[in-house]
Amino acid sequence: MSGLYDLLHGDFLQCGVCTRMYTDPVILPCLHSACQTCVQRHLDDSGVRQCPVCQQQLPATDDNGHRPVITPNYFLVRQNGQ
Numbered sequence: 001m002s003g004l005y006d007l008l009h010g011d012f013l014q015c016g017v018c019t020r021m022y023t024d025p026v027i028l029p030c031l032h033s034a035c036q037t038c039v040q041r042h043l044d045d046s047g048v049r050q051c052p053v054c055q056q057q058l059p060a061t062d063d064n065g066h067r068p069v070i071t072p073n074y075f076l077v078r079q080n081g082q
């Protein structure tokens, strides 16, 4: 049985942008995860709101006009904390 082990110790904990272990992982609406700094840098550099992994468009604002919801990926945070 290697599936779960590979998930927890392989690419699952690796940011698709900087290819390092997540430092401050967030999960995007497309369900990709990346470091918060990587996502923010991508948004700043490109000027386009899209996922740095799959280029899917991210919502500019939510219904209340706030910044798009980029949720900390607590599962990955917890895994990293061990």
Ligand SMILES: [Zn+2]
Pocket: 015, 016, 017, 018, 019, 020, 022, 034, 035, 038
């Ligand atoms: Zn990263």
Ligand SMILES: [Zn+2]
Pocket: 028, 030, 031, 032, 051, 052, 053, 054, 055, 056
């Ligand atoms: Zn994506």
